[in-house]
Amino acid sequence: MIDIISIVLVLVSTVFAAFASLSLKKASGNLKLNVKSLFNKHLILGMIVYLLSTVTFIAALRRENVSVLYPITALSYIWVSLLSVKVLKEKMNKHKWLGILFIILGVILITF
Amino acid sequence: MKKINWKALILIVSCTVFTSLGQIFWKIGAEKIELDLMSLITNIPLIFGFVFYGLGLILLVSALKFGDLSFLYPFIALSFVWVGLLSHFFLGEPITLIKWLAIALIMVGVSFIGVGGHK
8 A cells, every 4th residue: 555644745745746836827917027026025925835845755755656646747737727716717627527536536546 | 720839849749759758767766866965976877867858848939939828838748658558668658548547637638727827
């Protein structure tokens, strides 16, 4: 059976990654190519949270195989889809739901 | 027959190769981690992992200039295949038919999300 702590760490990592990704998306909306853009709060927040995601994932990598853990990071696609509805006012559709179902099945199966 | 967006395709596939290599190096580096600054900044595999990951990110941003996410998502999912292969051949991790099935399911799922997200 796969190491439980590493699963929890990867789960946390994917949640961080999803929030980071949305923050970066918000930053890219009105980003110009100048120095002031470096201080865009969404960009900075996104990068910090992304670093947290990376650190927790590497912590998980200490304890479990990357061929098991890396596919689990696909969960971040699920969190981004769901969060986008709340944060970016995007809509769910049957393609997204189907995608979520397949990813869940794959993530469960990779742990066998 | 739809025209294939070759620039975006080459960029995104290269991106996946780099990020997958990054993951392998991170795995090697992660196992050598000790919680002191000196050993962290001399952890070559870990550093290489960040370098490869960063290169992958640059390639991703470049790919996005030529193609949109709904086109790119299925190819981004290729990284799961590369990591599966690289981890087996370079790290000796076991790879089973069930794992390949899991990867296939995830690739299908990511592709659906790509299609659904950006119609």
